[in-house]
Amino acid sequence: MALVGLGWMFWSYTPGRGIQTYYYIFMPFGYAAFFGVGMAIGTLSAYRQVTGEVPRIHQWIARHPLACWGGALAALLLYFPRFLGPTDGSVGTWGATADHMVEYVLFFVFGTLAVLPLTVPELSHRALNPILNNRTLANVGRYSYGVYLWNVPVMYLYFHRGRLFGNTPLGMNDVPPHMALPEVLWFSVYCFGVTAMMTWLSWNLVEHPAIKLRTRFGAPKSALELGYSQLTPTTG
Incomplete structure (x- = not known):
């Protein structure tokens, strides 16, 4: 592939x-x-x-x-x-x-x-x-899906000057091929801050409540929740 x-x-x-x-x-x-x-x-x-x-x-x-x-x-x-x-x-x-x-x-x-x-x-x-x-870093995993979902719309808003809707969609040519270092730093701070905020909101308002509904209906634990605790790996 x-x-x-x-x-x-x-x-x-x-x-x-x-x-x-x-x-x-x-x-x-x-x-x-x-x-x-x-x-x-x-x-x-x-x-x-x-x-x-x-x-x-x-x-x-x-x-x-x-x-x-x-x-x-x-x-x-x-x-x-x-x-x-x-x-x-x-x-x-x-x-x-x-x-x-x-x-x-x-x-x-x-x-x-x-x-x-x-x-x-x-x-x-x-x-x-x-x-x-580190437990703090380990807990970051629960927010990773939100980061995946929100980072592209956040960048879209930046390059489209805050316009989410309109008759002219963001094209690849609207993204500058390179940026000066000050703009790179501002772009990084903006993307990190807004993505983090949207991720926190989506986790607390959508994802976490959905997980509670899942456990309420007795759904089995996922492979990630089970981890490798039941394995006895060999080294051969």
Whole structure:
């Protein structure tokens, strides 16, 4: 599926697509690589839950806990100058195609390496344990879905100057290809603050009451609620 995603994005950004590129890149095929790696990570967790065996990749991550996050940080640092400096954000040229493909690969590498260690229960490191075992940070997980839902509308409002409705939708060309550092800082503060506020409201007004209804009707606990407490993993 990773090859499908890469192939689709390459085809979408080739010069022949022109302005229609922006219709193609948001189709499900463009996210195939991310869907594929997500299903692979989920399959590994399901495998160990059913068999009680620890996959080799989980064993390796447990022995080298900083390797994945170091790689994710490297991918992020490679992308960051592109966010601050000029980049060929247009379409219709092979330079733009290469530019967007580099961006896609960096996002894919960052997302995969950042998430994968969090699925390994044995992960332990004296420098990481105070962070991983912090109850406040652990509770952040309950708000993650709200962050996922609200961050795009919040950014939309910023680039559309606060107009949510109208006859002219926000297009990709309305987003500046790069921003000066002061605007980057203001944009970050704005997105974090407004997204946090909307996430808190949606959790307390919608998600948490819905969870209470779920338990009231006697629904079984989810895999996330059960965790790995019932497993006795092997190291073979």
